Amino acid sequence: MKRDTLQKNIKIANSIMYYIYTHIDVNIDMDELSKNLEISKFHMHKVFKNIFGKNIYESIKSIRLQKAASLLLTNKYSTISEVANLCGYSSHSSFIKAFRNKFDVSPKEWRNGAYIDYSNSILQASNISTNSNMDFSKVSATIVNMPSMKSYYIRNNGYINNVKETWQKLYTLILNHKVKKYKMLALLHDNPTITDLNNCQYIACIITDEQEDVFTKRLPKFKISDGVYAKFDLQGQGEDILRFIQWVYHDWLVDSEYETTTKPSFIVYHKNNYLNNEEIFDISYYLSIKF
Secondary structure (H helix, E strand, C coil): CCHHHHHHHHHHHHHHHHHHHHCCCCCCCHHHHHHHHCCCHHHHHHHHHHHHCCCHHHHHHHHHHHHHHHHHHHCCCCCHHHHHHHCCCCCHHHHHHHHHHHHCCCHHHHHHHHHHHHHHHHHCCCHHHHCCCCCCCCCCCEEEEECCEEEEEEEEECCCCCHHHHHHHHHHHHHHCCCCCCEEEEEECCCCCCCCCCCCEEEEEEECCCCHHHHHHHCCEEEECCEEEEEEEEEEECCHHHHHHHHHHHHHHHHHCCEECCCCEEEEEEECHHHCCCCEEEEEEEEEEEC
């Protein structure tokens, strides 16, 4: 496959994935989606399968259940039916069945504590996060209203594998074109503490007004959602970030009485642990909230 064709197909597949995540609460019409992309449904399905290794319907189902699993924890005042509706399920019984098939427990059992062992087993995939002993008790949140931000990105399928290489590619592009003013962000469509780390969608993003023609030609782009976020500042090493995110979802949210939305959280890197030998990070983590 020629490089231009591959890049075009990657942009199409990324557009499909972005559409799924931003329309997860409604019925996703394949005819409408292919019309928006100006390609045939056959070509749309073929491109997506070639790039991501699974079909669109499998991805929609998986993403809906991952979102539901997260919302069941964070939105404790919402009923199970309300959570199901937020994730695109019109039938309560079909949601219960699909959830049990995915997580081996019912939504009620999950909400009542079954998520703890599941989450800990997910984090065992990262030896660094398993050995993390960071104390987050003194970390506090600032509530901020964030504008939407245009970003150029590379989507990495998985939170652990190839993330460093993905950032190196973005950084090489920055250096090649002598971009001076930019921000590095990671968009986390999935909650990495309850989603298999090999299946998490980790999106490495660059925000800049420089060299727009270069970035537009090489990379797809989207807007990071505006809205109200809880902002946490943190410094650490390696995958301590995973333990921190687990603390935010399992402890801070419970105590704060805030709820999350279906908008993805994101990380602003002041120092990117993937781009220094010490693997030290300095970040601001943003979690979409409502009260």
